[in-house]
Amino acid sequence: MNKPLHKNISLLIYGFLVVATLAAYWPVLNHEFVKYDDDKYVTENPHVKRGLTYESVIWAFTKPHFHMWHPLTSLTHLLDYHLFGLNPTWHHLTSLLFHLASTLLLFGILKRITGSIWPSAFVAAAFALHPLNVESVAWVAERKNVLSTFFWMLTIAAYIRYAKCPGVGRYLLVVVVFALATLTKPMVVTLPFALLLLDYWPLGRLQLKRLNKEQDSSLTESAQVARKGVSVWRLLVEKIPLFVLVGALSAVTFIAQQKGGVMSGWHNVPLKYRVANALVSYVTYISKMIWPGRLAVFYPHPLNKLPVWQVVASAFLLLAITVAVIWLARSRKYLPVGWLWYLGTLVPVIGLVQVGSQAMADRYTYLPFIGLFIMIAWGLRELSANWRYRRIALGASALAVLLALSICTRLQLRHWRNNKALFEHAISVTGDNFVMNNNYANILKEIGQVEKAIDHFYKALRIRPNSPEIYNNLGNAFRRLDRFDDAIECYNNALKLQPGFPQAHYNLAVVLSRQGKSDEAVAEYCLALKFRPDDVETLSNLGLVLAQKGHFQEAVEYYKKAIELEPDNIIAHGRFGLTLAALNRPDEAIEQFKIVLEASPDDIEMHCNMGILLDRQGKTDKAVEAFRRALQIDPDYKKAQGLLNAALSKQKNR
Incomplete structure (x- = not known):
């Protein structure tokens, strides 16, 4: 050629x-x-x-x-x-x-x-x-x-x-x-x-x-x-x-x-x-x-x-x-x-x-x-x-x-x-697929089909009864239904099978926190961090529980680390701002709220938090603007309306 x-x-x-x-x-x-x-x-x-x-x-x-x-x-x-x-x-x-x-x-x-x-x-x-x-x-x-x-x-x-x-x-x-x-x-x-x-x-x-x-x-x-x-x-x-x-x-x-x-x-x-x-x-x-x-x-x-x-x-x-x-x-x-x-x-x-x-x-x-x-x-x-x-x-x-x-x-x-398409197909063409049943159940849980998800978690456990991951995920499904005792049992089963399983410690802490058992929750979050020290959600949640207990300075350190690891985590920024406000550091708190609102401008609660701090600083006009922005998002939000009325009253009495 x-x-x-x-x-x-x-x-x-x-x-x-x-x-x-x-x-x-x-x-x-x-x-x-x-x-x-x-x-x-x-x-x-x-x-x-x-x-x-x-x-x-x-x-x-x-x-x-x-x-x-x-x-x-x-x-x-x-x-x-x-x-x-x-x-x-x-x-x-x-x-x-x-x-x-x-x-x-x-x-x-x-x-x-x-x-x-x-x-x-x-x-x-x-x-x-x-x-x-x-x-x-x-x-x-x-x-x-x-x-x-x-x-x-x-x-x-x-x-x-x-x-x-x-x-x-x-x-x-x-x-x-x-x-x-x-x-x-x-x-x-x-x-x-x-x-x-x-x-x-x-x-x-x-x-x-x-x-x-x-x-x-x-x-x-x-x-x-x-x-x-x-x-x-x-x-x-x-x-x-x-x-x-x-x-x-x-x-x-x-x-x-x-x-x-x-x-x-x-x-x-x-x-x-x-x-x-x-x-x-x-x-x-x-x-x-x-x-x-x-x-x-x-x-x-x-x-x-x-x-x-x-x-x-x-x-x-x-x-x-x-x-x-x-x-x-x-x-x-x-x-x-x-x-x-x-x-x-x-x-x-x-x-x-x-x-x-x-x-x-x-x-x-x-x-x-x-x-x-x-x-x-x-x-x-x-x-x-x-x-x-x-x-x-x-x-x-x-x-x-x-x-x-x-x-x-x-x-x-x-x-x-x-x-959904990927996991459904895998289950349909393979037999005894515990991994795909587990993954499919997680997706069902996320879209609100929790009872159906639990069925698939149990199918996965019948195939692989010694899987700590499946027990952990089943616990999450029970938690969605507020069946906290069942959830705790699943997390404990996961930890028996795999001591030090960080995700099980984390999820157990979440349930304990929701039950009001703050000290036990803190202990579980700390165990989760021992095995996975850079997990942002764990750091942020531990900061939240500590702040709820009044340990604001400790909470600040965990929020800082979470934000350092994931700078665009608006949940951590918002919680950090609230903790700074509790420590009477309003300027720093407002900066955190601004970061949240820049990423999520329709966050009504954050507009209200911003307005409250501005009002405390005597910046009533700016506070009024913040409350009005909240009401533009949801005109029926009573909390924002009450805060706006109080701020307008202050303006009149100046």
Whole structure:
């Protein structure tokens, strides 16, 4: 193919990838945040809600973000909030653009190192449009997945440049870009191994005596000419700096997840269960790639419920495929590369090191499926080599597959539009899903369907009776119904199962405070802060209880810390203002009230509080204005009318 035509076709493919990806994913821009990790990553994270500040940047680099250390990912969340606040459209758009960028990079990389336009285009399009990737793109909390893949692709692009013409400067660029990748997500630890696979095929740098003697029919002539053989030893040595970064990232990740308590012990999930689930998951992912149905945001771990025949059959199938691709490796090097890419990139998340209680996850296939797509694209090209109408058949088949994937992606996106849709769908397509029943119950509770929520909490407890989180949430539902004794029993059950559970201590304190047991409430709030010292709600509520007890100066300190952590928390500002007023510090109190009213101008009570303080300072005219603003919001508010009448009376008597 001549170069101008080659270039024009490439540009058309780039355009197709952009249009197809945006068309498939455009509805995501109208989606909400979901209350399944989005709250912990963004919407209720006090550090993220500071925006991009010196303090928040320091936090991103020095503290784990929801049990993971990925500072570059955290910075993207900080920047999104700084620019767009909590408007979900822009957060979703950022993730979509990273997905699109990775798609374009993938096509460019494969085209460059293989010289094959159409197989490269199919792999990139399948990556862009496969419905299992919806979870990574539509879930704001999975920013780390799309961002890490973007830097994964950049690292490979830099490595290809180095491999074509080795030099110190080019190698340093590889190390720097990979170092940035390690700041996005721990899953990139497999990238140096993926580079070794690319050294074997299509770069052809790996010198294996028998296998490299033959011409590789999977590559174009220009790609074969560019290949330069290098010894295995040298290829390993040149990647030592990358392996050092992998070791450091692995250590940091292990510490963060162990401290966060998300890593399951061997007593919870024994090794035999992990191995069995891993074998079955490898095969299940392949089946979902072929037939992407019944997808869910959470698949419960089967533990000891997997049939022996399924485990044995999965192991046999994986072994058979592995033997086959090795047997065919001499003339079809893309087969072992694609297969080992799939197996290898899944290793960190296949469940041998169990983090969380899921069996598998759609998002885990985001990178690994590229290996399978490579096997399919180059395999079909070779199988169809002698077909009479090869181009028409392959082109029509590819377009039909991509159209089907696009439709499935659109359908899967519908389930991500809001919390209710996401959790309802997950419950409907999975069995014994305690996590989704728990999450769905929380949403029902928030929209006022508390009795129905309690039913789902009990369903979750029947599946997982030793879950402190579910007991805590059930207690919150009882609290909504003012069934305080039932709520207290649930919180105590949660604390028996997990001593020091901060949320249970917090919720128990709330109930005790509502029952008028201030001393006990203070004790529980203090215990909550012991285990979660930066929780803004706990700090603010503890300040409130202390102020109600007359301990105003102590309350001030807790309000200050709450506001320092979350400057736009108007509840803390309002309570702080009232406490300052009680300490006879009216000017400072008025400043706090102004902050509240700037953020919430229709806060009637705050207008009244402002007016009362102004009146005490002798600023009756300004007090009258404040009371009148309150009455403009609600003309029937008797308290504001009474305060206004008293202030007007003062004006007349001056």
